[in-house]
Amino acid sequence: MWSTSRRGKGHGGRRRDPRPERLEALALRWLLDQPGHSVALWGARRPDQLDAVSSIDGWHLDADAMATIDAIIAEHVTDPAGPELMAPAAREEGA
Numbered sequence: 001m002w003s004t005s006r007r008g009k010g011h012g013g014r015r016r017d018p019r020p021e022r023l024e025a026l027a028l029r030w031l032l033d034q035p036g037h038s039v040a041l042w043g044a045r046r047p048d049q050l051d052a053v054s055s056i057d058g059w060h061l062d063a064d065a066m067a068t069i070d071a072i073i074a075e076h077v078t079d080p081a082g083p084e085l086m087a088p089a090a091r092e093e094g095a
Contacts, residue, residue, distance in 0.1 A: 024052035030069055033061050 031040045044050050061069070 021055065022052055024049070025055040028052050029056045029059070029061055030066070032056065033066065 028040055028042075031037055042049075
């Protein structure tokens with residue numbers, strides 16, 4: 001379900017296990033592996049929430065993994081958040 005494009009460092013030339021250690025890395029890789037996506041932005045509130053960035057290099061999800069994730073999303077995400085979730089709250093006149 002995972003494909004690598006580089007060898008891990010410090011492992012005697014063996015490939016590192018490309019499976020993500022954090023859900024954020026899997027989500028980020030899934031988004032970037034979507035056709036037409038080359039950038040992913042998210043609102044990190046703490047520095048540790050950026051750790052996923054360094055762990056997405058060197059591997060991609062294959063077609064089976066993408067299909068599995070898409071099936072899970074289709075079954076369980078029945079009311080996805082829209083862009084209004086990220087929009088700032090509307091200000092009242094005179095406020």
